[in-house]
Amino acid sequence: MAVASDPTNPREEQNGEIGVSVSDHSEPPTTSWSAFINSRLNSTTPRSRQPSPAHSPRLGPSRFSIADRSSDSRHDSSFCGLEVLEFLWNRKKQKRPKRKKLDKMWYGKKRIKGLVTLICLLGFFLLVNWVMLLRLQDHGIVRPKSRSSVNNSSVSVRQGLRKFGKGKGAQKRNYGRMLALAAHALAEGHNKAEPKDLWQEPFVPASSWKSCANQRNWEPNEGKNGYILVTANGGMNQQRVAVCNAVVLARLLNSTLVVPKFLYSSVWKDVSQFSDIYQEEHFINYLSPDIRIVKELPKELRSLDLEAIGSIVTDEDIRKEAKPSFYLKNILPIILKNGVVHLLGFGNRLAFDPIPFQLQRLRCRCNFHALQFVPKIQQTGALLLQKLRQDEGHPGGPLDHYLVGSYAQAFRKQNQNRPKKASRYLALHLRFEIDMVAHSLCEFGGGDEERRELEAYREIHFPALTLLKKTTKLPSPQELRSEGLCPLTPEEAVLMLAALGFNRKTHVFVAGSQIYGGRSRLVALTSLYPKLVTKENLLTSTELEPFMNFSSQLAALDFIACTAADAFAMTDSGSQLSSLVSGFRIYYGGGKMPTIRPNKRRLASIFTKNSTIGWRVFEQRVRKAVRQTKHVQTRPKARSVYRYPRCKECMCRTE
Known part of the structure; x- marks a missing residue:
């Protein structure tokens, strides 16, 4: 169920160890222990799938009764076995030298006790080895078969995931089994x-569109009907949408x-x-x-x-995505009467459809051209890109010019004599801050403590x-x-990236680093992708200091x-x-900048099988689910032009 959007609305659109306890046996060990050992050695059913006993889980006569023994004499569950009993019986019948009756009885008992002790020790040794093997299986420890480098990286990943499992009540929904499989797959496939298509967009259909929202086909508006004041709420991105809607x-x-x-x-805050x-002056002049x-x-x-005088209109007075007719009927009279509203x-109080062509184009023009960041943000943004790309000779392009202005060119000139090396990076937006988590009404594995906190x-x-x-x-x-x-939780996000094929060498930039659950929630990501960074650890404290306590500027x-x-994922x-x-x-992007948009409904059905699904099947299903979202399409009706600009109002076809 989607909750009605408002400016503060962040949504717009374990493996258990099986313990074994041994009871005091009411029968001699010759019944229960032998049945236990032989039944385990002969059983082909994994421990985790064996049915539980009908009564007590203790290992006693009720679980290992005589009626459960095999009819095959070679696998009889009698402690000494039929062979031992037959051997003793034959020994008794053999002729022996004449001895005193007392000495003969003592000698026979000593031989029997020695044989029984030997078999008991052998049985105990087999039991201990069997229990240790099961404990290793239950913990999901997987060892690569060869290559010491692969083994070392796999071990380091497992150690990181173990630390993750110990954090804050075995933190949240950690997908321990799948993370271990992902670690093994990444280590083996380093x-x-x-x-081939991991870093690509379907180029031919995507490149057939070019930006053209800067083209105008009307006369300037004189603004004779009074003044419009707008106070936008929410974070930086919601405020941006509000500004563009206000312009229209x-x-x-x-x-x-x-x-x-x-x-x-x-x-x-x-x-x-x-x-x-x-840039205020650019905004005013560009839209003049x-x-x-x-x-x-x-x-x-x-x-x-x-x-x-009745000139204040709140968001409660305007329904979400109201049509232009609503404003002409209800807002314009207020402006004409009082001179201001x-x-x-x-x-997001203005509909995307139906709306006149030129007004829609103005919306795109404001978003993609008129709103440019101030020089302080552009300069630090250019420095951030330089450190992420590790390539001072990056050619940049129209997008770089829009984002950081002349600072991209300045950095290239400053570092033109340095050696150049290519480096590409994946950006991941983890929308897992506490406001998003709380507003979703979902649960993330934290139990009662998490529910009370949210x-x-x-x-x-x-x-x-x-x-x-x-x-x-x-x-x-x-x-x-x-x-x-x-x-998606951080654990689900990293499983998706691993299944898509991003290897351990991938440079990953994580946006929205104030993750609910703190650093322990990022352990799964950092363990599988050690080259993970945020703006906080890429930029120095001096470089970040002008933006501290300004969440919108950091955004x-x-x-x-x-x-x-x-x-971008x-x-x-x-x-x-x-x-x-x-x-x-x-x-x-010119058809060269892929974006990964997960179908969360499809992924949810895959993640529910995390305790049984194999890694190859998981890979195939995730790749199929994500590949479908990379298809190039025009803007669906009534959907956002800010998100889907491939429409005649914002972009033009080159074909």
């Missing part, structure tokens, strides 16, 4: 070639747009305003042929009590969702997961690194950052 709204209502403001959020993130934009209201309107908490978070940050839970019967966490409505650095990556296709990043890669 020299194998990756799948200003053109629709022939009004003047005041440079948007950003609402302080208790979730994001960032006081950054528009000019702290985007489309709409009129000013930095603030005229003096005569600043003193008005907008609430008293304040859209408070404005977000419920407390919801009560503070998502009170409407808490109230909805109390008044409405919502789908269970299991139902949500089966429908693909839960974000801008993640945006740059993800958008410019050689391949998302774990939640509904998140705003993933949607915007994938759209930019389509718009500027």
Whole structure:
């Protein structure tokens, strides 16, 4: 069940050890222990699949009774066996030298005791070896057959995964068996070639589109119908969508747009305003042929009590993705009456269809051209890309120019004498912060402690969702997961990457590093992909210091690194950052920038079989599920142009 979107809504769209206890036997060991040893040695059923006893789990006569013995005399479960009994019987019948009766009895008993002791020791030795073998199997220890380098890397991965399993109550949903299989597969295939299409987009159909949202075919809007104030909420990416929608709204209502403001959020806790993130002058000038934009209201309107005169409209007053007709009917009269309207908490409140062609193109023009980061963000973003690529001679391109401006060229000139080496990297957006986890209403293996923690978070940050839970019967966490409505966990994400064929040498950049569960939740990722980095460990404290305590500005650095990556993988296709990043890669990528969009419903059905599925089958199913999402398609009706810019309003066909 998808929860209605709001500006603070982050969603837009163990192996147990089997213990053996030995009871005090009411019968002599000649019955129970022999049956135990022989039944285990002759059994072909793995221990984990053997049926449990009907009564007590203790190893006693009720479990190993005489009735269970084999009819084959060679495998009789009598402790000494029929052969021993027959041997003793024949010995008794043999002729012996005449001795005193007492000496003969003593000698016979001593021989029997010695033989029994020997067989007992042999049986105990076999039992101990059998138990040790089962314990190794239960722990899923797999050893490569050859190559010392492979063995060393596999052992190091297993050690990392063991530490992961010991963290905070055997942390969450850890897929221990599948992670061990993934570690073994990566260790064995460290020299194998990756799948050919891993770093590629279907080039021919993808390259048949080129960006053209910068083309205009209308006269400037004079903005005579008053002023529109917009206060956008949410994180940086939601604010970006709100700004683009506000630009379109200003053109629709022939009004003047005041440079948007950003609402302080208790979730994001960032006081950054528009000019702290985007180039204000570029925004105003670039869109001047489309709409009129000013930095603030005229003096005569600043003193008005907008609430008293009815000029404040909140997001609760406007339904999600309202049509243009709603604004013409309900908002324009307010502007004409009072000269100004304040859209408070404005977000995704404008529909994608139906909307006139030129207004849709204006939407794309604002997103892909008008909003450029301030020089401070561009400069640090260029440095981040340089460190990620490890290639000072990277040619860059239109996308680099849009993201970091002239700083990309400056770094290339500065380092042109250094040796060049090619390096590509995969960017992974782990949308697994606490706000996303809490809002999803899913469970992630943390038990009662996790449920209490997330419920407390919801009560503070998502009170409407808490109230909805109390008044409405919502789908269970299991139902949500089966429908693909839960974000992928870090463990699921790394299993997906390993199944797709990314090898251990892959450079991985992780965006959204404030992972719910802390560093222990990233152990699975770092164990399988040791060349994993975040902006926090790539940039020095001095380089990061200007952005500390400004989550939106830090998000801008993640945006740059993800958008410019050689391949980009998302774990939640509904998140705003993933949607915007994938759209930019389509718009500027020229068909050469693949994006991995997992079908979470399909993956959920695969992950539910994690205790039995083999690695080869897992690989095949994951690759098939992800390959289908890489198909080149035009924008589906009513879907976001920010995410799907392949449409006539944003891009043009070259064929």
